[in-house]
Amino acid sequence: MARVRKTVTIRDVAEDADVSLQTVSRVVNGGPNVRPQLRDKVRASIERLGYVPSLAAQRMSGSRSYIILAINDRERTLADWRERRGTDWVDQMLLGGILTCSKHGYRMMVELIDTHSDHVERELGAALSALQPDGVILTPPHSENRLITELLSARAIPFARIGSDVAGPGIPMTMGDEGAAHLATTRLAELGHRRIAMIAGPSQYSLSGWRIEGWKRALAEAGLPHEGLLEAGDFGYESGTRAARALLARNPDCTAIIASSDQMALAALEVARDRGLVVPRDLSLISFDNTPIVRFTQPPLTAIDQPIAETVSRAVEQLIARDEGDNGGQVIEVAAGLVERSSTAPPPPVSAPARA
Amino acid sequence: MARVRKTVTIRDVAEDADVSLQTVSRVVNGGPNVRPQLRDKVRASIERLGYVPSLAAQRMSGSRSYIILAINDRERTLADWRERRGTDWVDQMLLGGILTCSKHGYRMMVELIDTHSDHVERELGAALSALQPDGVILTPPHSENRLITELLSARAIPFARIGSDVAGPGIPMTMGDEGAAHLATTRLAELGHRRIAMIAGPSQYSLSGWRIEGWKRALAEAGLPHEGLLEAGDFGYESGTRAARALLARNPDCTAIIASSDQMALAALEVARDRGLVVPRDLSLISFDNTPIVRFTQPPLTAIDQPIAETVSRAVEQLIARDEGDNGGQVIEVAAGLVERSSTAPPPPVSAPARA
DNA sequence: ACAAGTCTTGAGAACGCTCTCAAAATGCGT
């Protein structure tokens, strides 16, 4: 409607509504003491002029920047990208974050950082200085990276540690890994499996440990053994291949595998195929993550659905609402679910010369 | 090293180096007229103090915001998310964008907008006012959305139109869709296929047309017909199922299909399986996009690799370098490649009672 | 050696907003 209009500022609104800047500011920010009549008048002006406060200016004067920063590892992201592995984790985290941020008038930014080297401090510091975010979201394995958490708490920037439940600064948030592994294992036990193996993730991830615990607990509850049924990978495809081979070579009587990532499950599926095993007839398979790829494999994989987006969303809300009383170190947990598809079935009747 | 230090500002650096604010600013921004000696001194101070300019302050005073905005459709993104369809496109675009932005000291932000409704102007306007980005990246189908492009040019914000080559404001960028379709079709023709079908995308996407053109051109060059071999979908799985069924029902002699998206290719794969056709023995299949899922289907799909990340990266560079002479409406094209996997093979020897 | 440049440096305003604090208006108890 207008021509190349210059930016509409709070001053324009103030003039239009014939009030002071301060009053407009109060209306915009839902300030408490404004007469309803004036408030409406100002609102009308804002509407008419199409005024939207400038994020930069808000940051400059106020205490908030309305920015939540999500940290990701540059190397890993780059590698995933080059090799066209899915970066579904990033996806999910972004979506959960962006959606929730925008609901509260915040924005989410993603920062790629070299989290391995000692550039961490430098790079993260630069990002924090430039952006001055109101909160930061850390995902595994950064959630327990000392350099990072210390830098953040030194700067007094609130942050959420996803996939970490240790005490310390930052809001710990978990995704029910122990419970999820327990759930998957129990389901397999119920189907009749007696030799249920697990391909775990790398030990530097806390969640790897939790999953192993859940698996062991379910096994114990069902009176099943776990000895020799554990292998660890690094979440990647190749490591899954190695682990699955080792597992099946060592345990010919193994009839079910839980893999700690979709990529490793895919690898296990391939290994099974190589060994002439038909999934799920001869071998049941459950994966962690439930990224889009597992719906299109042959057969589609039963998977633990990690509520990443939901968790990040919760994290954002925690960060934004931090003002209203500190969350006293209480771990926040979002539970995972099991999506049953076609890679799970009862074990073959003859297969197990178990109690040999 | 320091305690809860207050933010280091340009003033601190100026004092430390015993020069004026302005001189520091010049050094930071690579200003032209500074004595080398002074420059080094200032650099040393910056280094020592760990100074990083505040984005917000830069935006406030200067003309640039160092922000590039990428527009995505909220509904579609949300749907993809809920149904755990891969949002690889978003991924790729983000990665290409973020990486290139950070290389130039810029940041990329993603904005989800209701691009269908008439909220577009409102929502986009709000985002532009709040963020005041230095550039905007539009992806299909927004690249040719009048409301959007006009709003952007009215505000004089440079933008790139990915997947669009029409004249007008904004930098047009394409990904060689015509050439890619031609390449895929030609490859199939070389393998000996005579009835090569295409499942196209929706017509409101320019690239759908280009792909059809490339397919027809290759067919014509090989002396093959195209009549009755074209179906259109909406890029989604279900539409692919419908299209593939129609195609195969109408053309029992069809031995190859090119699908305009991975999801539709997946659907075609499933349809073929239902009809008892073995891919690639009885039917060859090539998809567009090359998202991570097509590597893990049975068989893995041969696919056109859309250089999304690369294109977005180029777009960002164009936007950042816009100052140095307008890009006179010349279309920028990044070529796509063909990734051969196992869904393509020569047609079955007997199959075609073609010249009936 | 002098005027006329060019290069280098700095001072001060401006960007758009929110803070703090004080002034004006209102409400209330007696």
Added chain:
DNA sequence: ACGCATTTTGAGAGCGTTCTCAAGACTTGT
């Protein structure tokens, strides 16, 4: 009605940068 507490409004400074413009320090040509 009167004083006091409370609510509502506004004025002005300040956030950290870059911009404009002017002053000082060098060059250079003659």
